[in-house]
Amino acid sequence: MTIATSATVGVALFGLGRAGSFHIQSLGLAAEEAQLRWVFDVDAEKRSAFARRAGCRAAADPREALADPAVDAVIVATPTQTHFGHVFPALEAGKAVLTEKPLGVSIEEIDRCFAAAAAGQPLFVAFQRRFDPSFAELVDRAHAGEIGKLQFVRSVSRDSPVPSLEYLRTSGGIFHDCVVHDLDMVCQIIGENPTRVAAFASNFLPEIRALDDFDNATVSLAFPGGALATIDVSRASAFGYDQRIEVFGDAGMIEAGNRPRTSVTRASSEGNFGARIDHSFPTRYRDAYLAELRAFLACVRDGKPAPISHAQVRLNHQLADAAEESARTNRVVFL
Amino acid sequence: MTIATSATVGVALFGLGRAGSFHIQSLGLAAEEAQLRWVFDVDAEKRSAFARRAGCRAAADPREALADPAVDAVIVATPTQTHFGHVFPALEAGKAVLTEKPLGVSIEEIDRCFAAAAAGQPLFVAFQRRFDPSFAELVDRAHAGEIGKLQFVRSVSRDSPVPSLEYLRTSGGIFHDCVVHDLDMVCQIIGENPTRVAAFASNFLPEIRALDDFDNATVSLAFPGGALATIDVSRASAFGYDQRIEVFGDAGMIEAGNRPRTSVTRASSEGNFGARIDHSFPTRYRDAYLAELRAFLACVRDGKPAPISHAQVRLNHQLADAAEESARTNRVVFL
Amino acid sequence: MTIATSATVGVALFGLGRAGSFHIQSLGLAAEEAQLRWVFDVDAEKRSAFARRAGCRAAADPREALADPAVDAVIVATPTQTHFGHVFPALEAGKAVLTEKPLGVSIEEIDRCFAAAAAGQPLFVAFQRRFDPSFAELVDRAHAGEIGKLQFVRSVSRDSPVPSLEYLRTSGGIFHDCVVHDLDMVCQIIGENPTRVAAFASNFLPEIRALDDFDNATVSLAFPGGALATIDVSRASAFGYDQRIEVFGDAGMIEAGNRPRTSVTRASSEGNFGARIDHSFPTRYRDAYLAELRAFLACVRDGKPAPISHAQVRLNHQLADAAEESARTNRVVFL
């Protein structure tokens, strides 16, 4: 088992883009637990400038960082389709790894990574919603029986703003990029693997249609114990980043809603007005990313396995495949 | 004791204006309990037209209705300053009487009415907020100990729209017309008579200033057991009829808020938008007026005393006087 | 065209059970527009007692009422499976008819009724949610373009309490009894006929399983213009009658939520507590039933066609069939 070699975990961060920036913020808040030693980015200037400012080293090649025994853990925050290419060597080098999903673009890549982590180093595939304080509370309370037997879950996710075309091109499509998060939450809440999936999808934005991708989708799931679920997602929410879950049980309902940016409301002759919700994921999930980093660091420090298992990562990938197949063929897909 | 002579209470209604109209609506909904037999209004045409439509008799003189033994109860809904002139003869004729506050313009008139009701007929001086489902629930729960020892009450009342100048001229002023309702609720909630009153008042509307009346006022009250209260009122709320109460106790807080007109909300890039609250008192207090009428009819039927006592009606009048005195003299008034 | 023969519409009411009682309440509030002349119920004692109290006539046979020329309109509030048996003769007798859905148990019965109404008398098949103030406002505002192009609708309906076994036995099943209301609203909002339906259903309550019926269901719909919709329903909501609609467009989102019974909230060390929502449909849809009756009376008075067309009633029936077929076969059904 990989255990941090000193009180604080030595970290290398690969990728200084959108995902890298919120990991940097989290590392600042968890400064007593982790020390950033190396950064890598394909942009040489960016990595050098950042390293100077942060007082760490810039790697021209990721292998420099992997060769440093002071590095206990690698955070892979590079573009989605390069995750496997960075995660696999890091695991082979014996490092603990944290990466946002996806781990790879296929079940094979997923399996190879978990095989490479067989020595015991934590391989932490982060579905960050699990670490959102509101969603985590919802899951805990649903599992604690507060609303009785769980019969139905609705998960809604709407992006704001629409991701860039550059991002969308390599995103893997709406099912693997977005819906997979909802699938992960829904299955975690119900606590079973679904048996049937039905999905519809459509595209209103021409640039998304041109990619043969979708900007709207619904997914229905049936579980062996009788529970049902629906998921609805959109790439373009005009009113901010809309991420909610509703769980219905035979003794009540639990909802985790959005949060307005401030608590200010106004009453006028036109009605009552509240603040906008958070605009996008870096603010909405700020606390989640920090909680996720702390959970990862605890795994590294204590040699514990990551809380999201190989089976769960596999299932999420397969369900996203199944949902996409259903949407493209207009058939119910059995699992 | 006056007890209705048949299963349904025979009613005479004096006044077919603003107040009369919501009593008529309530009588329609309580049709199985009460039968409208007479109406009186100073406008001969109005009373005749209404009587024809409603299938009852129109009194050219209120005494015609009072002389009818089929009339068990009189509802006085004439202009404020004429209440006493109608209530007193009705009580002397042995009828049960329902009137919205004020009963009279002085303590003397109040005392004479209750003396005239000494034979036992119900004299029901309606402070309609007591019958509002939300306010009534708040009072019951505060008294049931849900929030522990009561330490503070805030009552807010804002008119919408601004009453007509014609009405304001005979309204008795903001303290006797508006604040008295808040005083009634605050004292009912605390369950004590206050010992000190401090009030400030101001006027932004020139037409109200011209009447030597106020359009904004605050009142603070101190009670013997240590509880405190504040009241704030306005004659001109731009966003609808704003009537709320907050009670703070050492184990929690209970609030009774406004209700939006519908449950529709909208999220946009500007924020979250809810419906307007009820515009004015006939809609906000529709349920209260019905509950108040039913409570009155129950008193008539069962020969029970009215739920608002002589002492409470007197106290409300004296407190309104004290608050106005405080506002006009800038002194704390002791009671 | 059937036009009321006097200022007020002469009404016969068939059925004095659950549905009859809210029509009676509405007739009391619309007394100036309609006069109840006849009632019929299979329970002879019930109809006689009611007629005595209400001052109308009791029909031992519905044909007595249909033969009376003073009857302009018939309200059919008998058990679901008997609707056609009462509606059809009433239409043949030239009367305007108001009935809650379903009009009949098959497309054939629906078509025969509308054929019988070809002379022009209003045949008003009431989907009462259309007349709910909040839902009606949601539809109007969505159609007015407030949230741009409509892309997604979610409709949720949860019964409270669970209907009686007696009722369930003749209810037609969850798709024809419940989901049909959601289908009606969803299609009205989108303004298109869906092309594909996918449904899952399950049963947690043994007594419902024994009827080969379901207590939970989800339905997904795809529309030709790209809009998608989900419906989720339950027979057993522990927290009250849960009826909500959410509409998502490219410029925002409109929701129509439940209403708490009072505006009272409480803050304590455990959190913030609000009132229960309305328990069941007679209170939740009280305003809707009144609005629906007034709309019907206006049709009768003015000889206007009913606002819900033959095509819409047919479509709702066919969609409920399609959803049930999808749930029973686990296939996507194309329309």
Next chain:
Amino acid sequence: MTIATSATVGVALFGLGRAGSFHIQSLGLAAEEAQLRWVFDVDAEKRSAFARRAGCRAAADPREALADPAVDAVIVATPTQTHFGHVFPALEAGKAVLTEKPLGVSIEEIDRCFAAAAAGQPLFVAFQRRFDPSFAELVDRAHAGEIGKLQFVRSVSRDSPVPSLEYLRTSGGIFHDCVVHDLDMVCQIIGENPTRVAAFASNFLPEIRALDDFDNATVSLAFPGGALATIDVSRASAFGYDQRIEVFGDAGMIEAGNRPRTSVTRASSEGNFGARIDHSFPTRYRDAYLAELRAFLACVRDGKPAPISHAQVRLNHQLADAAEESARTNRVVFL
């Protein structure tokens, strides 16, 4: 004018208790703008341990830190009654100073400090509520005319948990310790100095009565332009740290409410349940303390005066005195 001698502001922090801890958190988040160079605390062990961990120096005597030219700014976070003793020498040493109110226990101490800052170094007396995102937004929008002419303000503040007896003993009493924050906000919102103050106060907690202090108070204020205000405070809120402001204008109302800790709600047969609000000031005002620190650092860097003027600090002190005098004498106090 004192301007930071390098890109980042060199900071000394005096006091490592409750107030110190949230300044330390803020300094961590503003690491790119400020560098902590010295800490001082009367507890030698605490200051040494902290300095070791944070990589700064521990001062046995505050004068060591004041003598260091690398120190641009001093944050005074020592107990309330020692503020003046630390602030004054720091200003005399030419350092910029940030301290939470109070600056001193008398008008004389306040005046002496501002005289000592006459050379131009920022003296930033922090009323942290001004920097709370919700309150700051409320003020900006009220001043921008969103609700027309301002006529009334209500400010409520309720502590949770009850401060320790040790703290209360030196707190200066409820008017100088708590109410002064509400007075600051109310006067900032109205933009005038009040002319009359009326206050009532009481004590339910025996330990607070024993200190001749109060645990509940209400204050009313009248402003020259006609605006009115009420303040109500409590030392013991059972449901968390309750801090709200409501502003009423002739075109509407703006409120800044509390925030629940998570967005999770639950519906049950008992009603709807939301999360608790923040428990106490370090969490409620976390963002405010950070914003306040950033505002201070900007003053130091750019040589700008602090946003809260000498006149405002004086006025707040005088108003707290006046309110206490009113409460103790039961008289309206004129200013």
